[in-house]
Amino acid sequence: MSNQSSIKNQFPIFQKHPDLVYLDSPATTLKPQSVIDSLLSYYTDYTANVHRGIYKSAERSTKEYEETREVVARFIHAKDSKEVVFTKGTTEALNLLVYAWGRKYIQKDDEIAITVMEHHSNFVPWQQLAFELGADLKVIDITDDGLLNIYNSKGEIDLSAIVTSKTKLLSLTYVSNMLGTINPIKQIIDCAKKINPQIVIVVDGAQAVSHFEINVQELGCDFFVFSGHKLMGPTGTGVLWGKYQLLQNMYPFHFGGEMIQDVSLDHTTFKDAPNKFEAGTPHIAGIIALKSAINFVQEVGFNHIQHYEQQLTLLAKNELERNFGSEIIIYGPKDIRDRAGLLSFSFGSYHSHDIAQILDEDDVCVRAGHHCTMPLHKRLNVVASTRASFYIYNTEKDVEKLVNGLEKVRKVLKIK
Amino acid sequence: MSIYQEIILDHYQYPHNHGHLTEPNYKTKVNNPLCGDEIEMEVNISNNQVEQISFFGHGCAISQASASILTDFVKGKSVSELQNLQKDSIMNLLGIELSPNRLKCALISLEALHKLLKECK
Numbered sequence: 001m002s003n004q005s006s007i008k009n010q011f012p013i014f015q016k017h018p019d020l021v022y023l024d025s026p027a028t029t030l031k032p033q034s035v036i037d038s039l040l041s042y043y044t045d046y047t048a049n050v051h052r053g054i055y056k057s058a059e060r061s062t063k064e065y066e067e068t069r070e071v072v073a074r075f076i077h078a079k080d081s082k083e084v085v086f087t088k089g090t091t092e093a094l095n096l097l098v099y100a101w102g103r104k105y106i107q108k109d110d111e112i113a114i115t116v117m118e119h120h121s122n123f124v125p126w127q128q129l130a131f132e133l134g135a136d137l138k139v140i141d142i143t144d145d146g147l148l149n150i151y152n153s154k155g156e157i158d159l160s161a162i163v164t165s166k167t168k169l170l171s172l173t174y175v176s177n178m179l180g181t182i183n184p185i186k187q188i189i190d191c192a193k194k195i196n197p198q199i200v201i202v203v204d205g206a207q208a209v210s211h212f213e214i215n216v217q218e219l220g221c222d223f224f225v226f227s228g229h230k231l232m233g234p235t236g237t238g239v240l241w242g243k244y245q246l247l248q249n250m251y252p253f254h255f256g257g258e259m260i261q262d263v264s265l266d267h268t269t270f271k272d273a274p275n276k277f278e279a280g281t282p283h284i285a286g287i288i289a290l291k292s293a294i295n296f297v298q299e300v301g302f303n304h305i306q307h308y309e310q311q312l313t314l315l316a317k318n319e320l321e322r323n324f325g326s327e328i329i330i331y332g333p334k335d336i337r338d339r340a341g342l343l344s345f346s347f348g349s350y351h352s353h354d355i356a357q358i359l360d361e362d363d364v365c366v367r368a369g370h371h372c373t374m375p376l377h378k379r380l381n382v383v384a385s386t387r388a389s390f391y392i393y394n395t396e397k398d399v400e401k402l403v404n405g406l407e408k409v410r411k412v413l414k415i416k
Numbered sequence: 417m418s419i420y421q422e423i424i425l426d427h428y429q430y431p432h433n434h435g436h437l438t439e440p441n442y443k444t445k446v447n448n449p450l451c452g453d454e455i456e457m458e459v460n461i462s463n464n465q466v467e468q469i470s471f472f473g474h475g476c477a478i479s480q481a482s483a484s485i486l487t488d489f490v491k492g493k494s495v496s497e498l499q500n501l502q503k504d505s506i507m508n509l510l511g512i513e514l515s516p517n518r519l520k521c522a523l524i525s526l527e528a529l530h531k532l533l534k535e536c537k
Contacts, residue, residue, distance in 0.1 A: 351476035353451055353521065354420075361418055369451055383452025412420050413477060414429070 004308075007300060008393045012036065021364040021398045023388040026177045026207055026342055026371075029232045030393055032296050038289035039234060050284055051258055051275075065284055068291040069274075075294050076224060077215040078241055085247065085274040086287050089238035090206040091121040093225035094171075096240060096277060097202060098125040100250040101223075102169070105200075108134040111167040115140040115148055116379050117176040120372040122204045126171055138162050140172070142379065146179035146332035148172075150188065157187050163195045170201045174208035178373045178387065179332035180313075180339035182208075189220045200246070206230055210391070211309065211340045213302045216241055233293035234286035240277070247273035254279040305392055309341030312390040316343055316399045323403050331380060342389035344371070347406060350413055352386040358412055359405040366402075419512045420477065427484035428477040433470045433491075434484065440470075442536050446528040453479040453521060457487075457528040461536050464495050471528070476521050478514070483525035485509050490529065499533055501526065 008014060010032040013022075022030055048058035050065045066081075073081040087093040106112065112126050116139050130137040140162055141149040152158040163170065170192050175182050189201050205214060205226040216224045223246070228237030242250075252259060252270050256279035261269040270276045297305070314336045320328050320343070329346045333339045347355055356368035367387040370377045377383060388402055440458035447454040453475030460468040469490055471483045489509055490498055506526050507514070514522055 351452070353476040353518065354478075357419065357518070374449075412418075412425070 004395065008395070010034070010296070011393050014393070017363065019363045021362075021394075021401045023390070023394065023398065023402065024365045024367050025210070025389045025391040026230070026387065027367055028229045028235065029210060029391060031232055031234070032293070034292045034296055035233060035289045038292040039285045042285040042288050049281055061284055061288070064288045064291070065282075068287050068294075071291045071294050072239055072241075075214070075298070076209075076239075076241055077217055079217060080244065082272070082274055083241055083244050083247065085240040085242070085277045086282055087225075087238040087240050087277075088236045088283060089227040089229070090119075090204060090225050091238075093238050093240035094121050094202070094204065095125050096253045097171075097223060097225075098129050100253045100277070101200070101246070102126070102129045103133075104249075104251050106133055106135050106168050109136065109166070111136045111138055111164060113138045113140065113162050113167050113170040113172075115172045116142055117146075117148070117179060117181065117373065117376050118171075118173055119177055119204065119206070120374065122171055122173060122202075123375060126169070135168075136166075138167070139375075142179075142181075142376075145334060146176070146181050147338065148181075148183055148188075150191075157184065157191045159188070159191050159195060163192045163199060165196055167192075167196055167199055170199055171204065172202075173204040173206070175211065175340045176332070176373075176376075177207045177342075178344050178371045178376055178385070180342045180344070181333055182338055182340055185221070186219050193220065207340060210297065210305070211302075212306055222246055228286065228290040228293060231290075231293050232296055233290040234283070236283045237286040237290045242273075244273065247277075252276050252279075256280045300392060308392060309390050309394075310336060312394055312396070312399065313339070313341045313343065315396060316388065316390060316402065319399055319403050320345065320406075324406065328406075331382075331385065341391060342387060344385045344387040346382055346385055347409065350409055352384040354413060355386045355406070355409050358409045359402070362401065362405055362408070364398075364401050364405045417512070419514060419518070421512055423485075423511060424477060424481045427481035431471075431480060431484040433487035434472065435470055436472060437468055437470050440468075442532050444528055444531045444535065446524055446531060448475075448520060448524055451476065451521070453524050455479065455483050455525050455528045457483075457525070457532055459532055459536075461495060466490050466493055466495070466498065471525065475524070478510075478518055478521040479524050482506060482510055482522045483528075486525045486529065495533055495536065498529065501529070 011030045046057040046060045048061045050062045069081040069084045072084045112130050143149050150157050200222045202223040203221045205224050209226045210231045224241040229235040259276050259279040261271050327348045331344045352368035356366050369384050437458045441460050443458040445456045455473040457471045469487045
């Protein structure tokens with residue numbers, strides 16, 4: 001399924017809005033028909049709660065739900081599907097780690113390391129935990145090119161300024177949602193674990209999973225989190241993967257139904273992971289449809305996805321620079337191979353909200369603002385930027401409409 | 417209808433009452449860190465009446481144009497009259513419709529005005 005128009009045809013939103021130019025996939029991707037069908041089928045054919053009913057539809061919903069766990073495990077090359085915990089998204093997965101792992105293992109004067117390019121969801125929870133416990137928060141800076149500032153003069157990764165024997169945790173993103181930077185995660189993990197073999201490493205994969213293959217065992221991380229809705233799945237779905245012993249040793253997160261083994265007046269025991277972290281009725285339809293999303297991604301294939309979005313991003317970068325020259329500043333790595341399919345930029349002295357609004361008049365959807373990365377914007381010394389992304393349903397025509405839209409911005413606002 | 421109507425663009429490109437007063441009675445500053453809009457506002461009030469007003473700041477076209485339009489409107493008005501100024505009056509002055517996301521851009525100058533009026537009570 002690598003023919004472009006056949007891929008785009010799988011997204012029914014374009015039948016309703018044929019002129020839509022959707023350049024905001026890092027916020028959430030569009031959904032293919034198979035995912036929508038899967039949601040619908042649960043609600044029209046076999047609605048039932050999971051893990052409890054002794055009747056046919058309940059058995060089917062449980063089976064479909066648990067199948068997604070298997071599919072996710074294979075998708076990220078986990079050792080076992082019981083290492084896969086369903087959450088409502090990356091944000092919840094990271095907060096789960098703060099409450100269930102962080103509060104158990106981090107103590108006063110311990111160190112927590114993150115980077116300045118983190119999304120607020122991988123920045124604020126650790127920052128607040130550090131404040132609460134009196135731990136030290138260490139923040140890895142970036143270079144002016146938007147790469148992590150972790151290289152020594154020989155060009156090798158050197159974390160000795162950040163990771164010490166007191167660093168309990170390093171949590172960092174695989175791909176920056178603003179700069180597009182793809183971080184050399186495996187090398188970073190190797191280097192950090194060499195300095196401190198006890199360190200626990202969390203990888204925020206929210207912006208990575210839709211672009212290239214993930215192998216958590218090869219990466220050597222301890223936890224890996226991502227959202228289903230950035231992978232063409234439904235909103236309200238996400239995954240926390242963790243090494244099983246770590247999951248087993250953690251506190252529970254939410255208390256309630258389905259996560260308990262036995263409850264008495266004077267004590268309660270909990271189920272094993274992953275059920276211990278899945279209290280209450282989950283987003284059953286969504287988790288089931290996540291399986292269809294992963295199947296869809298795999299059918300399109302990461303080779304095609306990577307090649308296609310890189311080509312389109314390069315075209316967009318060249319076109320923006322050719323048409324607007326020094327009027328446009330594109331943030332992040334210069335080398336297209338170091339970035340995923342997105343471009344954040346400043347355009348003249350026009351405010352990103354005005355840019356986005358004028359582009360919207362011609363159905364071009366871009367993101368405007370700080371993209372939930374205020375520390376990064378402060379580091380770059382900009383208040384807000386405009387972000388355009390390119391994914392499998394975008395075309396060269398979309399790039400043209402973006403360029404035309406920016407020309408219109410200049411015409412309408414014409415600041416002297 | 418585009419929100420970038422001629423009146424908005426005129427005020428954005430050639431803002432009225434833009435700059436600083438030589439000796440303001442009161443001044444204030446309001447910002448929205450989420451989008452970077454910032455408005456400094458200065459007034460001279462005597463006998464309960466706005467005699468001079470100016471603003472200075474940066475941000476999107478809507479925030480800057482609405483500050484220009486609002487400062488035009490308040491000149492010569494009494495403090496008690498201005499204290500009742502609400503969102504709807506601003507929208508009438510601008511003559512456009514805004515989505516909830518852009519409303520805060522239009523209202524930042526009203527926020528600055530109300531903050532000033534509170535100080536001079």
